[in-house]
Every structure is written in C-alpha cells, then in structure tokens.
Amino acid sequence: MSDTASERYQQGMATRRSVLGDAHVDRAQAASTEFDRPFQELITEAAWGHVWSRPELTKRERSMITIALLAALGQDDEVAMHVRATVNTGASREDIREALLHVAIYAGVPAANHAIKIAKQVFEQMDAGKVA
Numbered sequence: 001m002s003d004t005a006s007e008r009y010q011q012g013m014a015t016r017r018s019v020l021g022d023a024h025v026d027r028a029q030a031a032s033t034e035f036d037r038p039f040q041e042l043i044t045e046a047a048w049g050h051v052w053s054r055p056e057l058t059k060r061e062r063s064m065i066t067i068a069l070l071a072a073l074g075q076d077d078e079v080a081m082h083v084r085a086t087v088n089t090g091a092s093r094e095d096i097r098e099a100l101l102h103v104a105i106y107a108g109v110p111a112a113n114h115a116i117k118i119a120k121q122v123f124e125q126m127d128a129g130k131v132a
Contacts, residue, residue, distance in 0.1 A: 009041060012049025019052060019059060019085050063089035068099040071115030072107035079115050083122040084131050093123065 017025050032040050052062055063086055070078045083096060096119055104112035125131045 008045045008049040010049075011053050012044040012047070015053045016044055016048040019048075019063075019088050020081070021085070021088060024081070024084075059089040060091045060095065063091040064095050064099040067091075067096055067115070067119075068103050068107075071100060071103045072111050074111060074114070076114070076118055079118050080122050083119050084126065087126070093119075 013025070028040065052059070057065075063082060067079060067082050067086075070082060086092070086096065097116075100112045100115050100119065103115060122131065
C-alpha cells in the first residue's frame with residue numbers, strides 16, 4: 001500500500017467505523033481472508049475513504065442516498081446494514097421513509113415495498129435492543 005493509499009485507507013477505516021460501528025467493522029475484519037482482503041481494502045479506501053469521507057454531504061444525507069440506491073438495486077442485506085447504521089449517521093426514520101418514497105417513484109413500487117419491509121424489521125429489532 002502506498003503512503004497515499006495508506007492515508008486514504010486510514011481515513012476510510014475511521015469513517016467506516018463511525019458509520020457502521022466498531023462491532024460491525026471488527027466482525028468484517030475478523031471474517032476477512034486472503035481471498036477477500038483486497039476487496040475489503042478497496043471498499044475501505046474507495047467507498048469509505050473517497051466517497052463517505054467527502055465534506056460536501058453530511059453522513060445523514062449520504063445515508064439516505066445509500067439506502068435509496070441499495071433499495072433500488074435490491075441489495076437487501078446492505079439495506080438492512082445501512083438502516084442499522086442510521087443510529088450513527090443521524091438519518092431519522094422519517095428520512096428513510098422519504099428516501100424510500102423516492103425509490104417507489106423512480107425505481108419501482110416493488111423495490112420500495114420490499115425495502116420498507118426490511119426497514120420495518122430492522123426498526124423492530126432496534127426497538128427490542130436486538131441490534132448491535
């Protein structure tokens with residue numbers, strides 16, 4: 001890793017931890033193998049170090065955009081993970097609802113309907129204290 005990449009990785013890891021939480025990132029790191037380690041480095045540098053760390057949007061705004069995009073793409077596990085992360089990003093349940101209303105119009109009602117189901121399940125888990 002070059003000095004620049006190393007700095008970007010460190011920034012990405014700090015942002016990743018602030019959004020997803022230490023427990024989630026620690027689990028991902030512990031599960032990493034030689035096979036997927038380059039992928040983990042890529043997403044830490046690119047997604048978290050390059051995009052999520054930019055100052056032009058808040059974490060709340062990025063969270064809403066990310067949830068909408070993941071819902072539109074049908075990425076269920078990632079939707080759930082990012083809904084849980086709203087505890088750290090400041091996006092409210094109302095923010096998520098509004099983002100998913102946009103998904104319904106611009107990406108389709110079935111995608112939004114499914115993402116709303118996922119969000120409701122995650123909220124129930126969060127309310128019951130079952131989400132780390």
